[in-house]
Structure formats: C-alpha cells, structure tokens
Amino acid sequence: MAFINFSSGEIQCKIIYYGPGLGGKTTNLRYIYDTTNDNIRGQLVSIDTKGDRTLFFDFLSLDLGKIRDYTIRVQLYTVPGQVHYDATRKLVLRGADGIVFVADSMRVQREKNIESLENMAINLKEKGLDITKIPLVVQYNKRDLEGSNIPVLTIDEMERDLNAHLKAPFFTASALKGDGVFGTLREISKLTVRDVSRKVLAKGQQ
Amino acid sequence: MNIILSDQDIVRIEKSLDTMLSSSGAHCALLIDRSGQLISSSGDPSTLDVIALSALTAANFGATSEIARLLGEDEFALLFHKGKNENVHFSKIGTEFIMVTLFDDRTTLGLVRLRTEKVVHELRTIFTEIIERNKGE
Numbered sequence: 594m595a596f597i598n599f600s601s602g603e604i605q606c607k608i609i610y611y612g613p614g615l616g617g618k619t620t621n622l623r624y625i626y627d628t629t630n631d632n633i634r635g636q637l638v639s640i641d642t643k644g645d646r647t648l649f650f651d652f653l654s655l656d657l658g659k660i661r662d663y664t665i666r667v668q669l670y671t672v673p674g675q676v677h678y679d680a681t682r683k684l685v686l687r688g689a690d691g692i693v694f695v696a697d698s699m700r701v702q703r704e705k706n707i708e709s710l711e712n713m714a715i716n717l718k719e720k721g722l723d724i725t726k727i728p729l730v731v732q733y734n735k736r737d738l739e740g741s742n743i744p745v746l747t748i749d750e751m752e753r754d755l756n757a758h759l760k761a762p763f764f765t766a767s768a769l770k771g772d773g774v775f776g777t778l779r780e781i782s783k784l785t786v787r788d789v790s791r792k793v794l795a796k797g798q799q
Numbered sequence: 800m801n802i803i804l805s806d807q808d809i810v811r812i813e814k815s816l817d818t819m820l821s822s823s824g825a826h827c828a829l830l831i832d833r834s835g836q837l838i839s840s841s842g843d844p845s846t847l848d849v850i851a852l853s854a855l856t857a858a859n860f861g862a863t864s865e866i867a868r869l870l871g872e873d874e875f876a877l878l879f880h881k882g883k884n885e886n887v888h889f890s891k892i893g894t895e896f897i898m899v900t901l902f903d904d905r906t907t908l909g910l911v912r913l914r915t916e917k918v919v920h921e922l923r924t925i926f927t928e929i930i931e932r933n934k935g936e
Contacts, residue, residue: 596802596836600809605836638851640858649858652835654850668835668854684861688834 594688595789603664606785607688611713612695613705614646614674617734620768621695622651622669625778628771629655647673650685657782660790667782674709683716691728691785692717693777695768696755698735700744703754710755728784729761732777737767802832808929809839815921816841816898823914824906829899830892830922833857838896847901856889856899879908890915892922895930 596605610618619639626637633656640649650670657665672682694713696706714724738745746754748765756763762780766773804812816828820842827842829849835857837849859878867875878889888900888911898919902911 594802594832594834594836596804596832596838598804598809598838600804600806607834607836635850636848638855649862650854652851652854654854666850668850670835670854680865681862684858684865687857687861688832688836 595690595792597663597789601664602662603666604660604786604789605666605668606690606782606789607668607670608691608693608781608785609686609689610669610671610693610695611682611686611709612674612734613697613702613709614676616674616695616697616702616706616709617766617768618671618674618695619647619651621693621732621734621766621774621777622653622671624768624771624774625655625669626653633657646675647671648678649673649681657786660786665782665786667785669778676708676712679712679716682712683719686716686720686722689717689720689722689727690789691730691781693730693732693781694755694761695732695734696751698733698738698745698751700746703746703750706751707754725759728781728788729759730777730781730784731756731759731761731763732766732768732773733763734766734768734773736765736772737770802838802929803933804838804929808925811925812839812922813841815918815925819900819914819918823900823902823911825888825900825902825911825914827901829853829856831856831897831899833860833895833897842901844901852899856897860889860891860897877912881908888912888915890919892919893926896922896926898922 612618635654638652641647653669655667670685672685717724733751764773764777768774820828827844830839831837831853835854837853864874876891880887884903886902890898900915
C-alpha cells in the first residue's frame with residue numbers, strides 16, 4: 594500500500610525481496626546499505642537468528658530523489674526464505690507495492706527456487722495481490738559461481754523454470770560482489786513508482 | 800488500497816496528535832499504517848530513526864496479532880513496552896493504522912492510556928472519512 598503525502602510532496606513505496614533461503618536477499622540489502630551515502634538511507638534493521646538466517650525481515654529505507662515535485666522514498670524489506678517461516682513472510686508482504694524475486698543459481702537449489710516462487714504467488718493472492726500484475730523483477734543471483742566447481746544453472750534454464758509465464762525483467766547478479774544489485778533496484782523502483790503514480794497520482798490531481 | 804492525504808487531512812491528524820501530547824505529557828507520537836509506512840509524527844522524534852521504528856512497530860503488531868489468534872482472540876488492541884527511561888505505547892486505530900506514543904517518567908501509563916483513548920477515537924473518525932473518500936475517487 595503506497596502512501597502519498599501531498600502536503601509534504603512525498604511518495605512512499607514498499608518493495609519486498611522474496612526468494613528461497615540463503616539465496617542472497619539480505620546480501621542485496623547489505624550491499625545497498627554499504628555503498629550508499631548515509632544522507633539518503635536509514636539504518637539497516639535486521640531481525641535474524643544467530644546463524645545469520647533472517648528470522649523476520651531486514652529493512653532499509655532509501656531516498657531516491659525527486660520525480661516531478663515528489664520525493665520518492667522506498668522501503669526495502671526481505672522475507673525469511675526458509676519454508677517454515679511462512680507466517681512471517683505473509684506479514685511482511687502486507688501492503689507490498691513491488692517485488693524482487695531473488696533466485697539462487699546453484700543447481701541444487703533448482704526445486705527451492707520453483708517452490709519459493711509458487712509460495713509467493715499463493716501468499717500474494719492471499720493479500721489480494723496478483724503475481725502477474727504487481728511490479729516484479731527477477732534476479733538470478735550467485736552468477737559469480739560460474740566457472741567454479743559448484744554446478745550452476747544456466748540463465749535459459751532459470752528463465753524456463755521461473756519466468757516463462759511471468760516474463761518479468763530479469764538481472765544476473767552477484768549480490769556478494771555487488772554486480773547487478775543496483776540494476777535490479779533501479780528497475781524495480783522504476784516499475785513500482787510508475788505503477789503507484791499511474792494508480793494514484795492521476796486520481797489525486799483530479 | 801493506496802492512501803492519499805490532503806493538506807487538510809494532515810493538519811487535522813497533527814492537531815489531534817499535538818493535543819494528545821500536551822494533555823498526556825508524552826513527548827512523541829507517530830501514526831503509521833499496518834504495512835509499516837510512517838504517515839505523521841508529532842513531538843520531538845529528532846534522535847530517533849522513525850522510519851525504522853515504523854517498520855518494526857508494524858511487524859511487532861503483526862506478530863502479536865498472530866499470538867492473539869492462537870489464543871482465540873481477534874486481536875490485541877494495545878501493546879505496551881516499559882524500559883528504564885523510555886516507554887512505548889501502541890494503539891490500534893481501526894484495522895489499518897497504529898499510533899505509537901513515546902513517554903518517559905515525567906508522566907504515567909494511566910494518563911497516557913486515558914488521553915490516547917480519546918485521540919484514537921478522533922483519528923478513527925478521520926481515517927474512516929479518508930478511506931471512504933479514497934474509495935470514491
């Protein structure tokens with residue numbers, strides 16, 4: 594649920610990083626936090642377990658500057674990827690305006706990626722949101738493993754598994770090294786702000 | 800659903816929050832929605848990361864709602880956390896909003912509860928109007 598304040602000229606949107614456990618959702622947020630200036634971002638809030646697995650969510654607020662006369666603020670959340678944290682995933686999805694699906698390129702994670710995407714579609718539906726309509730970007734993470742001795746899925750395989758019907762924009766990434774992190778963020782921010790503006794500002798200015 | 804607030808809405812909300820702060824002795828009040836977005840604040844939140852506080856409050860409320868559900872309750876209408884110096888009081892406003900009130904030992908929980916109850920009623924009326932208007936647009 595985007596929030597538009599005409600008085601202060603501000604648009605706030607909520608973007609969720611979704612995907613299987615240990616796929617790199619938190620690493621995306623950490624990279625963004627580490628490489629942005631502190632006057633445009635807030636604190637990185639993490640509720641995780643001792644083993645560095647996200648228990649509830651990570652949260653980072655970012656100021657993206659102005660579009661026309663409106664200051665755009667995005668709030669980035671991750672969900673816990675592990676299967677048994679479905680209740681907390683649903684809580685975080687509440688009011689989502691845009692989604693980044695972070696898929697793990699490791700071949701052993703192939704089923705987990707598909708399972709997580711199916712779980713996301715179900716949870717979005719429960720919140721009254723449609724996976725085919727909400728702004729969505731797919732990120733194929735851990736591409737830095739290509740050429741190592743760890744078996745990696747090809748982009749074609751991942752596209753067939755996850756994006757054949759959705760046809761969402763996709764990015765290859767290494768969240769650990771930062772490759773593709775800002776490309777993904779730029780794209781989802783653009784799609785989300787465009788979607789919110791279309792739905793809301795046109796009405797509000799009438 | 801998206802929420803659009805006009806200048807007039809913000810003035811009404813801030814006025815209600817200001818009145819509550821001055822009558823209760825609390826030093827800061829935030830109004831947020833259940834998805835974690837900050838809508839309005841009043842008082843002195845200067846040393847706080849209010850954006851992060853909003854996200855955590857919504858999560859806290861969501862988690863507590865699930866506890867309520869497990870206990871056979873619909874939802875808990877208020878939450879209260881007591882610290883050494885700072886205390887936080889959360890009140891639900893309708894189904895979509897939460898008011899966060901911060902206070903220290905210069906006032907009491909009883910007074911804060913009494914005054915927040917009144918403002919919750921006012922804000923509920925304001926938000927019902929806003930939601931109805933948003934639906935109609």
